Amino acid sequence: MNVGWRHDVFVAPGITIGKGTVVGARSSVYKNLPANKVCIGNPAKIIRERLSEKQ
Numbered sequence: 001m002n003v004g005w006r007h008d009v010f011v012a013p014g015i016t017i018g019k020g021t022v023v024g025a026r027s028s029v030y031k032n033l034p035a036n037k038v039c040i041g042n043p044a045k046i047i048r049e050r051l052s053e054k055q
Contacts, residue, residue, distance in 0.1 A: 020050055
């Protein structure tokens with residue numbers, strides 16, 4: 001699993017977080033998150049896309 005989450009993150013049961021996605025501190029994830037994104041907030045929202053390894 002290549003996902004990063006920071007301090008005090010809540011992920012609802014059954015939620016999938018895509019490979020390479022980072023979830024910010026104290027965020028709450030209630031919806032599936034796609035790969036290679038940066039997400040923060042309550043509920044977590046995508047704020048930007050991470051660079052792929054090829055870039």
